[in-house]
Amino acid sequence: xxxxxxxxxxxxxxxxxxxxxxxxxxxxxxxxxxxxxxxxxxxxxxxxxxxxxxxxxxxxxxxxxxxxxxxxxxxxxxxxxxxxxxxxxxxxxxxxxxxxxxxxxxxxxxxxxxxxxxxxxxxxxxxxxxxxxxxxxxxxxxxxxxxxxxxxxxxxxxxxxxxxxxxxxxxxxxxxxxxxxxxxxxxxxxxxxxxxxxxxxxxxxxxxxxxxxxxxxxxxxxxxxxxxxxxxxxxxxxxxxxxxxxxxxxxxxxxxxxxxxxxxxxxxxxxxxxxxxxxxxxxxxxxxxxxxxxxxxxxxxxxxxxxxxxxxxxxxxxxxxxxxxxxxxxxxxxxxxxxxxxxxxxxx
Numbered sequence: 001x002x003x004x005x006x007x008x009x010x011x012x013x014x015x016x017x018x019x020x021x022x023x024x025x026x027x028x029x030x031x032x033x034x035x036x037x038x039x040x041x042x043x044x045x046x047x048x049x050x051x052x053x054x055x056x057x058x059x060x061x062x063x064x065x066x067x068x069x070x071x072x073x074x075x076x077x078x079x080x081x082x083x084x085x086x087x088x089x090x091x092x093x094x095x096x097x098x099x100x101x102x103x104x105x106x107x108x109x110x111x112x113x114x115x116x117x118x119x120x121x122x123x124x125x126x127x128x129x130x131x132x133x134x135x136x137x138x139x140x141x142x143x144x145x146x147x148x149x150x151x152x153x154x155x156x157x158x159x160x161x162x163x164x165x166x167x168x169x170x171x172x173x174x175x176x177x178x179x180x181x182x183x184x185x186x187x188x189x190x191x192x193x194x195x196x197x198x199x200x201x202x203x204x205x206x207x208x209x210x211x212x213x214x215x216x217x218x219x220x221x222x223x224x225x226x227x228x229x230x231x232x233x234x235x236x237x238x239x240x241x242x243x244x245x246x247x248x249x250x251x252x253x254x255x256x257x258x259x260x261x262x263x264x265x266x267x268x269x270x271x272x273x274x275x276x277x278x279x280x281x282x283x284x285x286x287x288x289x290x291x292x293x294x295x296x297x298x299x300x301x302x303x304x305x306x307x308x309x310x311x312x313x314x315x316x317x318x319x320x321x322x323x324x325x326x327x328x329x330x331x332x333x334x335x336x337x338x339x340x341x342x343x344x345x346x347x348x
Contacts, residue, residue, distance in 0.1 A: 019054055029057070032085070033085040033086070034066060040290075043282065066091070079264070087257075107278075111297060112297075116318070116320075123258050125295060127318070130252040133235075133244055134242075152194055164201075165204075166198055169205065174207045199344060209232070213239075280298045283298070
């Protein structure tokens with residue numbers, strides 16, 4: 001209990017999966033991940049079926065805590081996780097760029113998309129678009145906006161009627177929300193007209209996808225902007241009133257990144273897990289059971305980068321895994337973007 005009050009110490013939810021071989025002394029793979037442990041179970045189960053001699057300790061924590069813990073443990077000369085999986089693309093690339101990740105030359109490394117592989121140290125393992133979500137009954141007699149220009153037009157026409165029923169991420173509290181907004185600013189010269197129109201319509205801000213999707217599903221909100229597509233697809237599969245639009249002007253695609261830390265206690269186990277994540281079997285499990293779109297060029301069918309790219313082509317704008325992501329960690333630039341965001345919203 002005392003640890004909970006120790007400065008800089010963050011409690012993680014832990015789960016332990018004994019080796020399927022029954023060997024109590026089996027080597028243990030330690031995973032630090034921002035993916036909720038219940039969602040990760042099919043992937044862990046698949047890995048252990050292929051590797052019955054390995055036990056898995058899964059530590060579910062926030063993205064910032066993953067970064068801080070790996071840096072702190074490494075700098076203290078201690079061992080850390082064997083595999084790190086996080087949706088904070090910028091922090092994962094910073095770990096790699098600053099020497100906290102090992103090179104992992106794997107069977108799929110050469111075939112992996114160039115934008116999704118940074119020097120064989122940090123690999124994008126998912127393909128997750130930012131989408132519009134909407135309450136289907138609210139658009140029974142109104143065309144659904146399918147681009148940012150159409151969204152602005154809709155809000156200008158219907159803003160008073162739907163006041164307070166539009167939502168997006170709070171970019172000050174949501175890492176993925178900030179990432180999407182920063183990419184919007186790079187991709188769309190008139191993005192501030194979109195933010196202004198949402199502000200005029202009384203946009204509500206939340207730090208989580210579920211808070212927005214819950215309110216779209218029951219009709220409290222009519223539309224959500226820039227929502228992580230994997231969560232939206234999961235909600236839509238269980239709530240028939242939730243609709244999804246991949247904006248036709250451009251669709252930003254983010255990824256969760258996996259790497260083997262430099263100070264991993266069992267780096268070969270970490271590489272084995274990463275290799276499974278990148279394999280046809282692992283990527284198929286992710287697409288079909290975790291409902292998270294797969295990156296692998298070997299995997300086709302629903303919920304995959306291959307299918308999305310065939311359908312949408314250049315409309316998709318994946319965020320490259322590169323040091324360019326670290327610009328989002330520049331505190332001056334970050335503060336400037338957030339200040340302008342708040343200024344535009346307040347002006348309305």
